[in-house]
Amino acid sequence: MHCGYFDNGICRSCTLMGTPYDVQVAGKLAHARELLSPWPDADWLAPMLSRPSQFRNRAKMVVGGTAGNPTLGILDAAREGVDLTGCGILAPGLRAAFAPIAAFIARARITPYHVPTRRGELKNVLLTEAPDGALMLRFVLRSTEPLGRIRKHLPTLLADLPALAVVTVNLLPEHKAVLEGEEEIMLVGETLRMRLDGIVLHLRPASFFQTNSDIAPGLYRQARDWIDEVDARSVWDLYCGVGGFALHAAAPGRSVHGVEVSDPAVQSARLSAAEAGLPDVTFSTGDATRLDAADSPDAVIVNPPRRGLGDRLCATLDASGVSTIVYSSCNALTLARDIAALPAYALKRVRLFDMFPQTEHYEIMVLLTRR
Structure with missing residues (x-):
């Protein structure tokens, strides 16, 4: 590859x-x-x-850029956002979901968290795909400030991305190098159903699962x-x-x-x-x-x-x-x-x-x- x-x-x-x-x-x-x-x-x-290639069922995307033009990927040496939505190790269903998610961020005017200045709200987007294509989406925020706009525009996201089975907001108020915080606000669904060999495993937002x-x-x-x-x-x-x-x-x-x-x-x-x-x-x-x-x-x-x-x-x-x-x-x-x-x-x-x-x-x- x-x-x-x-x-x-x-x-x-x-x-x-x-x-x-x-x-x-x-x-x-x-x-x-x-x-x-x-x-x-x-x-x-x-x-x-x-x-x-295309084997990874979970994407951990750092959000950068601006509310009108967000990037999903990593941060460069200057701690600015770099887009990695075409990453070839990610499952196709994950990659296909990034454009609707980025459009939703822009529509809801969720300001990406800017690490150098410690300003902004949206830190990470965490996305997991089940074997049947269903998705769990988690927005990692600094505070609940954008929550009202997220709820308002969520129906449009669900229409644009019907594979979404679970949507949550995770709160990470501290400025530290971790992916997520301890508090989870459930918006849609509760568990992602991971069917393997005829057995359904229920995956909650913070639970570990093989990638x-x-x-x-x-x-x-x-x-x-x-x-x-x-x-x-x-x-x-x-x-x-x-x-x-x-x-x-x-x-x-x-x-x-x-x-x-x-x-x-x-x-x-x-x-x-x-x-x-x-x-x-x-x-x-x-x-x-x-x-x-x-x-x-x-x-x-x-x-x-x-x-x-x-x-x-x-x-x-x-x-x-x-x-x-x-x-x-x-x-x-x-x-x-x-x-x-x-x-x-x-x-x-x-x-x-x-x-x-x-x-x-x-x-x-x-x-x-x-x-």
Whole structure:
């Protein structure tokens, strides 16, 4: 894949842009194999590959320019807006939505936030696309000042962009380098329905979801297959998010329980389980790192943030009666560190999932069994 933004030095976010895709994947495999070389007996499965372009289901666009002529993209070195609405890694549905959104910003006269002077209102536009094309749109504002105009002109936006299923305003009053604030004002809908392999996951505005809708089902299927292989009757899904792994691991005679620190994500997961008719799949709000493994399940699925599991949870799992751990990681460095902190387990299988083409990042999943 080639990108004019990259070639012209406008955006360098995709550090491997222009590198042949097979070379990208080979480099990621080499990196993962080096990090996991202390466990040479592991069986490496064939990697799951992605489309090299148009794969990303979420756009995080910084708003610049003026109310009459806004830009959606990034900020340059002078902190001025640069348009990236033609970004080739974004799904076509996202790119098609940018023109109606920009027209709406102009119509509602929402002044973009100007970082150098700390003036203006609209900081970011966050857009997510479901596999069926439905969209979630979030306007990140400094205050509620434009809210009345947004409500007034929203019917026109909905008519221009009928794929919109959820529209919100997020408030970020502080001047700091984050994408969103803590307060969300719902304007249209509540959850974006992400249908994967026949299972509907309900995504709320601030909930985490994998950025590649083609690779995410592959992750869930692989975890399910390994859980089925060991015939686990009870499973914990730690850092469960909106319940993707837990819901896919459901099976007759098997109890699955997910734990997640975000209560909105837990509410979404419970809704998905109820709609799917899965009474044996339950969820609770809690800190996975403070888990008490006194009543250990047969298997545990973990999908932690980049920082990994940490010493406390590794120690708890290592001392538990859990027979099988399926560990999905977006950071092979912390994965390797955590495996080393689990000496009671043997690394049996490894599979790389190319969640993020055109970058050095990847997802990796391992199967650990108690020695």
